[in-house]
Amino acid sequence: MYDNLKELKSVSATSSGLIPGFRVWTLKGFGQNGDLIAEVSEDMGSNQKKFKAFCEACTKQGKKLKADQVLELCSTLTLNIGWDSNKLGFFSWIKDI
16 A cells, blocks of 8 residues: 555644643645645644644655654654653554554
């Protein structure tokens, strides 16, 4: 299924809000010409849900993320602190999709 998809040229994650853990992220994927392919900005209550919705939006457009883009977004969407309970779950969850 994913073999027929073309890779995105770039992805971005921008946040609104100042307090880590309460930010709402906007995820965007861009094609080879810099055109916007997919965007997910809705507050879904979970960055895992948002990332999954973003991947599905890209797939619907015939695109997929590169491995380094997945790691970049995973790193951005998790708090960089030892006690972030979502961090381990998010990285192990991403391996399953």
